[in-house]
Amino acid sequence: xxxxxxxGVQDALDIDPSTPLLYALRNDLQxxxxxxxxxxGQCGACTVIVGDxxxxxxxxxxxxxxxxxxxTIESLGTIEHPGALQKAxxxxxxxxxxxxxxxxxxxxxxxLDRNAHPTEAQLREHMEPNLCRCGTHIRILxxxxxxxxxxxxxxxTAASGARSGTGVSQ
Amino acid sequence: MNAKDDDLAKGRRRFxxxxxxxxxxxxxxxxxxxxxxxxxxxxxxVHVAKGLDALAGSLKxxxxxxxxxxxxxxxQVTVFTGKVELGTGVRTALLQVAAEELNMAPSLIxxxxxxxxxxxxxxxxxxxxxxADSGSALLNAAAQVRGLLVDxxxxxxxxxxxxxxxxxxxxxxxxxxxxxxGDAVQxxxxxxxxxxxxPLKDPQTFQVIGTSMPRLDIPGKLTGGASYVQDMHxxxxxxxxxxxPPSYDATLLDANEAEVMKMPGxxxxxxxxxxxxxxxxxxxxxxxxxxxxxxxxxxxxxxALPDPNTVHQELKVLxxxxxxxxxxxxxxxxxxxxxSATYIKRYLMxxxxxxxxxxAQFDNDALTVWTHSQGVxxxxxxxxxxxxxPKEKIRCIHTEGSGCYGHNGADxxxxxxxxxxxxxxGRAVRVQWMRDQEHTWDHFTPAMITEVAASLDEQGQIVDWxxxxxxxxxxxxxxxxxxxxxxxxxxxxxxxxxxxxxxxxEGGGDRNAIPLYSLPNVYVMNNFxxxxxxxxxxxxxxxxxxxxxAIESFMDELAFAAHMDPVEFRLKHLQDPRAQDVIxxxxxxxxxxxxxxxxxxxxxxxxAKYKNLMAYVALAVEISxxxxxxxxxxxxxxxxxxxxxxxxxxxxxxxxxxGILQSSSWTLYEELKYDTTQIRSFDWSSYPILRFSAVPTSxxxxxIDRPGTPFLGTAEASMGPTAGALANALFDATGKRxxxxxxxxxxxxxxxxx
Numbered sequence: 001x002x003x004x005x006x007x008g009v010q011d012a013l014d015i016d017p018s019t020p021l022l023y024a025l026r027n028d029l030q031x032x033x034x035x036x037x038x039x040x041g042q043c044g045a046c047t048v049i050v051g052d053x054x055x056x057x058x059x060x061x062x063x064x065x066x067x068x069x070x071x072t073i074e075s076l077g078t079i080e081h082p083g084a085l086q087k088a089x090x091x092x093x094x095x096x097x098x099x100x101x102x103x104x105x106x107x108x109x110x111x112l113d114r115n116a117h118p119t120e121a122q123l124r125e126h127m128e129p130n131l132c133r134c135g136t137h138i139r140i141l142x143x144x145x146x147x148x149x150x151x152x153x154x155x156x157t158a159a160s161g162a163r164s165g166t167g168v169s170q
Numbered sequence: 171m172n173a174k175d176d177d178l179a180k181g182r183r184r185f186x187x188x189x190x191x192x193x194x195x196x197x198x199x200x201x202x203x204x205x206x207x208x209x210x211x212x213x214x215x216v217h218v219a220k221g222l223d224a225l226a227g228s229l230k231x232x233x234x235x236x237x238x239x240x241x242x243x244x245x246q247v248t249v250f251t252g253k254v255e256l257g258t259g260v261r262t263a264l265l266q267v268a269a270e271e272l273n274m275a276p277s278l279i280x281x282x283x284x285x286x287x288x289x290x291x292x293x294x295x296x297x298x299x300x301x302a303d304s305g306s307a308l309l310n311a312a313a314q315v316r317g318l319l320v321d322x323x324x325x326x327x328x329x330x331x332x333x334x335x336x337x338x339x340x341x342x343x344x345x346x347x348x349x350x351x352g353d354a355v356q357x358x359x360x361x362x363x364x365x366x367x368x369p370l371k372d373p374q375t376f377q378v379i380g381t382s383m384p385r386l387d388i389p390g391k392l393t394g395g396a397s398y399v400q401d402m403h404x405x406x407x408x409x410x411x412x413x414x415p416p417s418y419d420a421t422l423l424d425a426n427e428a429e430v431m432k433m434p435g436x437x438x439x440x441x442x443x444x445x446x447x448x449x450x451x452x453x454x455x456x457x458x459x460x461x462x463x464x465x466x467x468x469x470x471x472x473x474a475l476p477d478p479n480t481v482h483q484e485l486k487v488l489x490x491x492x493x494x495x496x497x498x499x500x501x502x503x504x505x506x507x508x509x510s511a512t513y514i515k516r517y518l519m520x521x522x523x524x525x526x527x528x529x530a531q532f533d534n535d536a537l538t539v540w541t542h543s544q545g546v547x548x549x550x551x552x553x554x555x556x557x558x559x560p561k562e563k564i565r566c567i568h569t570e571g572s573g574c575y576g577h578n579g580a581d582x583x584x585x586x587x588x589x590x591x592x593x594x595x596g597r598a599v600r601v602q603w604m605r606d607q608e609h610t611w612d613h614f615t616p617a618m619i620t621e622v623a624a625s626l627d628e629q630g631q632i633v634d635w636x637x638x639x640x641x642x643x644x645x646x647x648x649x650x651x652x653x654x655x656x657x658x659x660x661x662x663x664x665x666x667x668x669x670x671x672x673x674x675x676e677g678g679g680d681r682n683a684i685p686l687y688s689l690p691n692v693y694v695m696n697n698f699x700x701x702x703x704x705x706x707x708x709x710x711x712x713x714x715x716x717x718x719x720a721i722e723s724f725m726d727e728l729a730f731a732a733h734m735d736p737v738e739f740r741l742k743h744l745q746d747p748r749a750q751d752v753i754x755x756x757x758x759x760x761x762x763x764x765x766x767x768x769x770x771x772x773x774x775x776x777x778a779k780y781k782n783l784m785a786y787v788a789l790a791v792e793i794s795x796x797x798x799x800x801x802x803x804x805x806x807x808x809x810x811x812x813x814x815x816x817x818x819x820x821x822x823x824x825x826x827x828x829g830i831l832q833s834s835s836w837t838l839y840e841e842l843k844y845d846t847t848q849i850r851s852f853d854w855s856s857y858p859i860l861r862f863s864a865v866p867t868s869x870x871x872x873x874i875d876r877p878g879t880p881f882l883g884t885a886e887a888s889m890g891p892t893a894g895a896l897a898n899a900l901f902d903a904t905g906k907r908x909x910x911x912x913x914x915x916x917x918x919x920x921x922x923x924x
Contacts, residue, residue, distance in 0.1 A: 016434070016454065023454040032401040033394030035572075037523050038605040039457075042854040045523055074394040086392045093384060093820055096828050097257025097573030098391035099524045105392065127862040131854065133523050134257060134573045135831025137865040139824070 002062045006031070007075035017063035021055075022046045024062050025072060033073035033102035037131070044130030047103035048072045054110035056129075073102040076109065085109055088143040096134030104130050108144045117149055211676065212577075212708055213294045213548055213647040224366040227306030228252065232290035236360040238311040239268070241319075245339055245352030247272065248280040249312075252292025253304045254544065255283060255387060257573040258885045259821040260300045262385045266817055267305045270378040271312030271371060273336040281386075284546045284568040294545035294647060296576070296708060297676065298784055298883025301817060305881045313368040315360060322357045323349035373815065373877035380875065382820035387570070399540050399569035400527045404598035407529070408437060409453040410590045411460030413446040414607050415659070417472030417848050418705070422446060426466030433459045440593050443661030447590050449599065460604070474846050476703040482514055482619045482640075489640045489697035495674050496684045496694035502633035505625030507731055513720040514910040515618040517842035519851065520709055521859055524572025525608040526579030530587035531598040537564045537591065541584040542571025548648040549581050553588050555651035556664060564588075575832070577613045577647060577707035579603055585654040606852040611655065613707030614842055616642045618679060620720045624689075630732030632743060634691035639717065641679030642699040643669040646707035655705075671698040672712075676781050682714035682890055685721050686779050687743040704844070711889035714780065715833065718890025719897060719911065722776035726898040727907065736775050736898065737762055746779070748812050748876075752788040753777050755810035755872055760790035770795045771805070772903025776894030780887035786812040787826070787887045793899040800919030804834045804866045804896065812874040814882040822884050823871040829888035830869055835860035837893040838914040 002013045006029055013028050020039075025031045025048070034057050037045030041056040048057045051068035076083035082090060085105050095101045104127070111118055111126045118126065123144060132140065145152055218230045225233055232238070232252065240248045249268040255261040261283060269276040282288055284295070292304055316336060323341040324331040326349055335342045339351040373379075391397045415422070422444045430448060431439060435455030440447040448463050450456035476484050529540040537559065543549045546566035554561045566584070574580055583603055591599040603611070620639040627633045651657045652664035672678030680696035709715075729739035737757045744750055756762075757775070764773045772795070777788040789809040795802050811826055839858060843850040851857035893911070900908050906921045 015452075019454045023452075023457075026401075027403075027453050030403065031394060032396050032398075035398075035400065035524055036602065037525075038854060040605060040853055042605075043523055072394065073392070077393065079389045079393050079395070082389070082393065089392050090384065090388055093382075093388060093824060095257075095385075095388050095391055096259070096824060097523075097570070098388065099257075099398065099522075099572035101391055102394060124862045124865070131523060131859065131861065133521050133575070133832065133859065135828035135835075135860075136824070137831060137860075137862055138827055138869055141862070141865065 004062065004065060004070060006070040007072060013062070015062065018061050020058050021048070021050070021060045021062055021065065021070065022057040025057060031072050031074050035099055035102065037100070043100070044103045044107060045100050047106045047130060049106055049110050052110070052113060054107040071106070073105055076105070084147045085112070085143065088146040089140070092139045092143040092146070094136055094139035094143040096136050100130060100132045104132070104140050112148060120150060123148065123150065211293065211299060212296045212645050212672070213545060214649045216293060225364050226310040226368070228290065228292045228303045229307045229310060229364045232292070232307070233363040234361055235311050235315055235364055237290040238308060239272070239315045239360065241351050241355040241360070243352050243356055245350050246280065247274065247278065247339060247351060248282060249308065250282045250289045251304045251308065252284050252290040252547070253295040253300045254546070254568040255570055256295060256544065257570070258825055259385045259818065261387065262383055263301060263817045263821055264304055264308055265386070266378045266381070266383055268308045268312045270376055271309055272316055274338050276378060276383065278338060285565070286546050286550045287565040287567070291547040293547065296544050298780060298886045300883070301881035302784070302883055305817065309370070310368040311364055313370045314364055317369040318358045318360070319351055319354040322354040326354070326357070379815070379817050380819070382818055385821070397570060398524070399529060399542050399571050400524055400602060402529045402540060402569065402600065404529065404531065407598040407600055408449050408451055408594065409456040410447050410449045410586070410599050410601040411456045411604065412586050412601065412607070413460060413464045413467055414611055415444055415472060416469055420444070420469040420472035423468045423470055425463060429466060430459050430463045433462060438594060439463070440590050442589070443663065444659040445589065445656055447586065447601070449590060449594060475844055475848070477846055478516070478844055481617050481703065484703070485617060485619060485640045485642070485699060486697070488642070488699040488701055491671060491698040491700060493671060493680070493696040493698060494694070495677070495680055495696050496692045498692045500690040502690040503627035503629070503631065505633050506628050508623060508625040509724070509727055509731055510621070510623035511724055511727065511907070511909055513620045513716065513723065515716040515719070516911065517614045517617050517704060517844070518709060518836055518840050519609060519612045519614050519842055519857060520575050520578040521857065522572045522574055522578050522608060525603040525605055526583040527571060527600070527602040528584040528587035529598055529600045530584070530591035532591040532595050535563060537588060539564065539566045539584050539588055540569040541566055541580060542569060542574065543580045543584055544574065544577070545648065549584055552581070552648040552651050552654050553585060556585060556654060556657045557588060557592060576615070576709040579608055579611060581648050582611070582655040585656040589656055609852050609857060610849040611705070613646055613705050615709035616644060616679065616702070616706040618713065618716045620716060622720055622724050624724065624728060626728060626732050630734050630739070632687070632689050632728060635685065635689045636693045637683060638695040638697060639679060639683055639713065640697040640699070641713055642702040642706055644678040644706065644708050644712040645670070645672050646705070669700045669702065671696065675783055677713065679713040681712045681717065681781055682721070682778055683717045684782060686746065686749060686782050687725070687740070688745050689743070710832070711780070711886040714778070714886070714890045715836065715893055718776070718778040719837070719893035722778065722891065722894025723897040723907070723909065726774070726901065735763055740777055748786055749777065749779060751874055752786045752810040752812050755874065756788040756790050756808055759810065759870065759872055760808040762790055764792070770797060770903055772899040772901070774895040774897065774899030774902055776891040776898060778887070778890045780883060784883035785887035787891045789830070789888070789891055789895050791895040791899050793896060793903060795900065795903045795918070797922050798919070800915045800917065800922065802838050802896070802900065802914035802918065803864050806866050807869045807895070809869065809871045809888065810874065811871060811884070811887070812876060812882070813884045814876050814879040816873060816875045817881065819873055822873060825885045826871045826888045827869045829885065830892045831860060831865065833889040833892035834896060837896050837911055839912050841912050
């Protein structure tokens with residue numbers, strides 16, 4: 001039996017101890033947020049928080065988790081009551097296909113848990129492991145900055161992507 | 171009627187007639203009046219019945235109003251589209267269009283996307299066609315349905331239709347009496363053909379169209395909702411994984427089936443010719459079994475791949491079809507200067523973050539397939555042929571997947587799911603490819619080479635332009651079972667339909683190969699290769715990425731040779747006022763021409779009208795170059811976009827921003843690695859793409875709205891201009907003309923040091 005504490009709930013799972021956490025979350029606990037992207041720790045679609053760290057759940061066997069708690073995007077809030085990052089991502093419409101988004105949010109959450117007000121450089125460096133193919137990065141950064149209280153766009157002209165630009169009616 | 175009103179009226183007529191689906195050639199050239207019209211797009215040709223070609227968008231192919239809008243006597247309104255959500259936000263935009271003309275709050279409408287059991291057949295969701303095809307159809311169908319219901323209510327109430335007020339499915343008379351849509355529909359038969367004209371609302375009164383309505387799908391995706399086919403769990407579902415050949419045309423010699431069957435959870439191994447798959451009760455069990463089966467299978471060597479160093483020269487030999495797509499001659503001033511250049515693009519991949527996935531279930535001789543395919547109807551037809559099943563026994567239901575950006579493994583994995591489900595009747599089968607499979611079995615976008623020569627007169631005006639391109643197919647869509655990769659692996663294999671070039675005006679490899687600029691003498695040749703050394707098909711914008719890269723780079727070279735500002739030079743060669751407007755707006759927002767700046771920074775400008783039919787995009791970019799490594803970063807961009815009538819401004823911005831970032835990644839960083847034996851880009855370390863450290867500080871998108879004019883496709887429109895602007899900025903920063911993509915990295919460093 002594998003004992004896991006996920007989003008504050010303790011579960012005993014009768015699964016192969018080599019099973020990566022991702023498969024336990026998705027199939028045994030029906031938590032769909034974390035996604036299979038590469039199985040190699042190269043894209044971050046599977047990112048969840050274990051202990052106080054963002055981890056690639058596709059690589060971490062359930063037997064290696066020990067007493068550490070596991071947090072997934074489902075713990076941050078619901079559609080009715082979204083958490084701060086979820087709310088900011090929705091406000092910035094920071095998703096296109098959205099397959100990478102739960103991983104993005106959890107990686108950002110791990111940073112903000114440790115450092116509520118990171119610099120722009122710290123933010124980018126921290127997000128570097130996670131891939132987005134749709135090119136939604138500018139909005140993702142803008143949404144995280146909103147929660148971190150960072151000025152948009154770092155050092156250059158203020159622009160937040162989602163709110164940027166003008167409209168002209170002709 | 172003043173001039174503005176007249177323009178508006180013309181615009182609205184265009185809207186009603188709006189091409190969207192472009193009727194581009196007749197079946198029998200020269201006998202147009204006898205022939206059915208044929209619509210050219212990706213995928214199979216579509217035939218339009220006589221008399222329907224005047225209808226808007228996809229009403230041409232699905233003319234019945236109740237194919238789009240169904241209303242029950244209790245007043246429940248359901249709207250259908252044959253298009254799908256690929257992550258671009260079109261589900262929300264299409265609902266906005268329908269809600270606007272139905273005069274209903276979007277939240278009151280049930281909205282259904284492509285499902286062969288329910289929706290109209292709109293072929294593929296591709297080519298930035300969705301708003302033009304389905305949006306135009308819904309706009310007109312909704313207006314016609316509203317008109318019919320109001321007329322029915324007027325009759326019932328004994329008043330004039332014009333006196334009635336319609337809001338949220340309630341039709342109210344001046345005296346307060348109400349007839350609901352549910353009441354009114356009981357005396358209206360919506361199973362009738364649409365008409366060429368519609369009682370469209372005045373665009374100035376739009377309340378839903380033109381607003382940045384938040385996307386319907388985003389809250390669920392942010393809170394762990396089951397949003398994707400990857401997230402499906404059906405009762406009694408099993409998990410399958412496939413083993414794919416290590417190279418094209420390799421033959422399976424031997425597999426350790428007996429050994430793998432003994433592994434925990436394994437319920438079945440499916441082997442048919444070169445098709446090999448394993449099914450287990452648990453997903454991780456399936457992955458472990460797949461690894462064991464893969465390690466324990468032996469294959470013959472497959473066919474050799476071309477040498478990546480010579481593939482562009484070989485392409486010139488393989489391109490046996492020579493299609494002249496422009497040949498215009500007119501008197502012009504004498505040429506005083508002639509320039510020429512060659513541009514190269516290498517194979518690229520789609521690079522979906524989530525490997526392709528499908529769920530299928532075979533019960534009582536009927537097959538249901540949940541798929542993130544871009545075309546559920548073409549897929550259903552291909553599956554029916556592959557399985558020798560009647561089409562009506564197969565239902566393909568679109569369920570979102572990871573973004574595909576074109577023809578990735580979506581259809582192929584659905585074929586896998588179907589084949590395995592048929593071998594396991596009564597069980598739902600979920601199949602997901604592994605990362606290396608998504609990478610190496612992608613339908614890559616083809617390598618291309620283009621050559622251009624043009625001359626300037628004494629005034630710096632272009633007097634002649636010659637352009638040629640060489641490419642294999644950008645369109646290997648599912649037109650028969652043989653286009654489904656798993657069907658080609660079977661013991662009785664299906665053969666892919668022959669590769670055909672796509673035709674102008676949309677084009678395939680030759681998309682945007684004809685410059686929009688006003689040139690007295692133009693000659694453009696599309697050299698098409700019907701054979702392909704690598705599996706290829708459609709990637710967002712097809713050949714337009716390369717052709718616009720080449721044309722816009724070369725326009726910059728010509729401007730430099732003419733000692734003119736590149737923005738002024740473009741404006742001097744453009745007559746289309748909407749093209750001029752986006753160019754002027756982007757230049758103004760950027761502050762073009764930019765004053766002197768830091769070393770190793772560069773600015774560049776580019777423009778294109780997508781397919782010469784769709785959205786206008788102009789942008790100015792600033793880049794930085796790290797001379798020691800050749801590392802290039804897009805720092806910022808100012809973009810101007812005209813997409814006709816804007817449905818959802820934020821949705822357009824999101825697509826343009828994403829397109830610019832994705833195209834930057836293609837243009838600066840990406841290149842498929844392969845050698846003569848195998849595809850060698852099998853993960854993200856062997857196929858690096860843009861990461862956060864290279865994300866620009868700002869991309870600002872400025873929109874020009876054209877109320878009442880046709881919706882112009884947007885999602886693919888920024889790919890080409892981005893590539894051109896980056897190349898021009900690199901020249902500005904380094905003095906070098908970079909003509910081979912990817913532009914950044916070691917090749918740039920070598921050129922700088924040369």
